[in-house]
Amino acid sequence: MKTFSILITTKNRIEALKITLQKIHHLIDRPDVECIICNDGSTDETSKYIKEFYPNIQLIEHTISKGLIASRNKLLNLTKANYAISLDDDAHIVSDEPLKIIESFFQNNPKCGVLACRIFWGLILPNDWCINENETKVRSFVGCGHVWNMKAWHEIPNYPAWFVFYGEEDFAAFQLFKNGWEVHYVPEILVHHRVNVKARKKDKDYQLRLRRSLRSGWYLYLLFYPLQLIPKKLVYSLLMQIKLKVFKGDFKALLAIIQALFDVIWNIPKLYKNANRLTMIEFEQFMKLNETKLYWEPNENEN
Structure with missing residues (x-):
């Protein structure tokens, strides 16, 4: 059984996926890591490219698109790893030794169900991306870069596929809270989401x-x-x-x-x-948590 799984859902974005796989190839090649990609009904050369250049990647192919959320459910229910790293096809991990940080954090924080990464949204990563934030408990996490403690995933319902797009992470965060799990923002893990917001x-x-x-x-x-x-x-x-x-x-x-x-x-x-409603007491406790860290900008928290 692998310790880590890298899970990616993609559809008709082969050029973005190529960059992502090139950026994380050093992680994919590790013996303690599996990579599973769900090709959700692509009509481009995505599957052909993965089979030719990354034969060790486990490829799931949907002939007809089932949607992002349904695809993420499939990936999470398929892996047997301890920790599942979820990335968008246009996002990659920048930090050095991220797997060491991830495993250590979960071991030291057994109530953590999801590790939320620091995410930079933009086409060009800034030169200065040093850590200027502290780890903290937060309400939720961002889909393009987070890590599941798979024990927690198996204790809550699947993402709601009928949402289609958006909101599944908050759905999971509420379910985690109701089941006694926590979401932690860990800025040591930086993800570059290569989009122009x-x-x-x-x-x-x-x-x-x-x-x-x-x-x-x-x-x-x-x-x-x-x-x-x-x-x-x-x-x-x-x-x-x-x-x-x-x-x-x-x-x-x-x-x-x-x-x-x-x-x-x-x-x-x-x-x-x-x-699965929160009581008023639970709701007040939930709202006392720090807000979800959606975007990171360099130097934004420095004095």
Whole structure:
């Protein structure tokens, strides 16, 4: 049995995947590491490339795309490793000796269910990426760079595949909290997520991304928040989206909001079936945790 598993889901992004595999080849080649890639219905040369240049990688092929979340579930339920490193196909680990840090941290923190990495979002990694933050317990983690303690994964429900995209990490974080597990932000592990975040608003899928982001947030309110807090949170969230986007002329956002509301109504039976609400005491404890560390910028926390 391997100690570490590197899990990657990809679809039609062979050039990004090539870079990622080149950057982490020194990890993949280790005898205590397995790498499993789920090719989720790609129509490019992804599978051919992996088979030709990385024959030791275990390849899972979906003839028809099943979605990011369903693919991540498959990978996590397949591995037998102790610790599962989840990376996007356009993200790679930068830090030296990350596996040593990961194993040591989990051994010293047995209640840690997920190790959340420090993540830089941008096309070019800054020269200065020294550690200027401290390890801390946080509410949740980011999908493109985190590590599962597989004992914790097997104690909670799978990611909700019906979310399709966005929100699955927060879903898992709430489930972990309910089961006595913790999420720790460990800045020693730096992941470079090679994306241009600002340019995403101009992408063709901006409206779809916003729709999925909004509805996942509303799903989480209905699944985990104490009942008495839900109406206020939903109304506030809706009004803020209208104020910050629609009133500023973002009419794609208006359509995304309407679609997201219909998605919530459509999925009410699933929301009712899968609800695992926090009590008010649990909710107050949860909210005292540090906020999720989504983005890291160099020198942002230095005095």
